[in-house]
């Protein structure tokens with residue numbers, strides 16, 4: 079990343095109307111580009127599954143805050159883009175996951191049923207081959223008997239006929255399990271066998287002597303019969319072994335399908351829950367961090383980042399709505415409290431205004447009284463006094479009016495020393511009326527910071543008014559500015575030597591509505607409002623105090639409000 | 649003129665002294681003008697004034713302290729306080745502490761002349777107010 083913070087911060091420091099906050103991204107492509115990269119990288123680290131959308135990203139750099147308050151338009155725009163995306167809800171993801179699991183299970187079931195069917199047929203086929211071979215064996219036994227004792231020829235014929243029947247009938251059903259050539263061969267052999275037996279029967283009927291009596295002729299038939307019989311049996315046997323092997327394979331396949339389908343199913347389920355949990359968990363985490371940042375006063379809306387919207391988008395929209403509400407309220411609160419401070423300051427201004435007015439009044443009256451007895455240059459001098467005093471009155475009022483004006487709250491480059499001098503000037507009358515003295519010490523060459531001068535002035539007005547309230551006549555207040563410890567911030571201490579803050583309430587002084595002042599004198603909002611403003615600048619405000627020896631309020635403002643550049647995304 | 653009223657005028661706005669000095673001298677007073685309360689106090693230690701006109705708010709020392717000092721030095725001296733309009737309650741305090749009167753800024757030269765005339769009367773040496781030229 080070429081845009082190192084150092085390279086980026088220095089030149090922009092002295093530039094008023096810092097580019098990041100302009101609403102025209104084309105104007106300053108380099109810096110906007112840098113931010114895009116920054117958010118993109120950070121986004122990738124945060125969530126791998128997020129899909130990048132260059133268009134919304136470009137829009138998001140438009141959203142980078144221009145002001146501290148009043149993001150109404152940004153929020154409106156964000157709301158619309160958030161809702162305009164394709165809807166892919168968590169519910170839908172759950173449904174899709176379930177449907178995938180169901181479809182897979184159904185597929186496995188079909189495969190298993192088919193496999194089972196196959197096993198079934200093979201079993202039936204084996205049974206048939208078994209039947210067939212036992213018929214053949216029976217036939218051969220009878221045939222042997224016939225040749226030995228001349229009996230059972232009928233039985234042999236019957237058995238072989240039965241075997242033939244079984245074979246022709248069943249082999250039709252299992253035609254796909256046998257190869258046709260072997261089948262034809264077996265059939266041929268059975269027929270031949272049967273035919274030979276038929277011939278023997280013919281001979282018997284024609285009173286041809288029994289085989290054992292006619293060894294020669296029957297010997298030949300016997301050899302042929304044996305040959306056929308053995309062949310048929312061997313074929314049946316080999317058919318049986320082939321089938322047995324096939325059956326074993328089918329059974330193994332069935333077992334494999336069971337095991338693998340369970341594994342695959344587990345993987346699908348795990349993946350589905352991983353995706354789902356990842357989606358929900360990481361988004362919830364992100365919302366938690368958003369909530370924290372909102373609590374710390376960062377009221378920028380959540381911007382669209384993903385390509386789709388879901389239930390969390392509804393939540394984001396609701397949060398944006400809430401931010402809008404809080405933002406408005408806080409702006410109102412700040413303004414209200416400012417008007418209170420203006421009220422306090424007005425008393426001082428009214429008093430201070432009496433001096434120039436009195437001077438004018440006296441001068442003009444004396445001029446009128448002595449007009450004719452006066453040399454010209456004295457008249458001129460008196461008129462010049464009137465002009466000077468009028469000018470002085472104008473300055474006294476303008477300071478207060480500048481402060482009271484409802485500001486447009488623009489971010490600009492701010493010189494804190496100048497700002498504090500102006501603030502002290504604004505409070506001068508107040509300080510004088512209270513008989514307190516004030517000192518400002520700033521170290522040289524402090525970097526300018528980036529902020530909303532009006533709001534920051536309000537912070538210091540609040541701190542100084544508190545210090546004035548705490549101090550009594552003759553005491554002093556010190557305002558000291560220096561570089562922060564790491565050199566990336568500016569530190570301003572407002573020190574008073576007044577009554578201090580007791581330990582047990584020190585932790586609550588920043589709470590809204592916490593006040594020790596009598597009703598009507600303090601609202602208890604000063605420090606709370608100030609903290610809000612400082613937080614928006616990415617800074618901190620701290621209090622140190624010992625009862626009796628005064629207090630020190632420290633405001634630390636970053637030279638560049640870096641954390642502000644990370645946007646909320648969903 | 650031996651019965652000339654001796655007035656000390658103390659206000660940290662220099663124009664007040666610059667304009668009021670001739671205005672009061674016109675009605676026959678001798679006026680010494682001070683901007684710094686400490687110098688004024690020093691002068692009060694040295695010289696007795698008939699009337700002291702002092703602003704309530706000043707850097708360094710306020711009118712109340714001046715009032716106490718003057719009372720301690722010379723209880724006869726009449727003290728007139730100049731106040732801002734917003735500080736009427738403080739002026740009342742001053743009255744309780746023995747100030748002769750108070751006048752709120754902004755005022756006309758004649759307003760002060762009237763009060764000074766009243767004080768002169770109280771001191772037993774009335775002045776001719778009409779000498780102011782009106």
Ligand SMILES: Nc1ncnc2c1ncn2[C@@H]1O[C@H](COP(=O)(O)OP(=O)(O)OP(=O)(O)O)[C@@H](O)[C@H]1O
Nearest residue numbers: 544545548578587593594595600601602603604605
């Ligand atoms: N410099 C200080 N010295 C002593 N106490 C302080 C100082 N600053 C703040 N406090 C305490 O903190 C409380 C809260 O201050 P905060 O400015 O929030 O409200 P407040 O001053 O009471 O009301 P408001 O600012 O509306 O006038 C004060 O009431 C006071 O008790």
Ligand SMILES: [Mg+2]
Nearest residue numbers: 540544604605
């Ligand atoms: Mg306060």
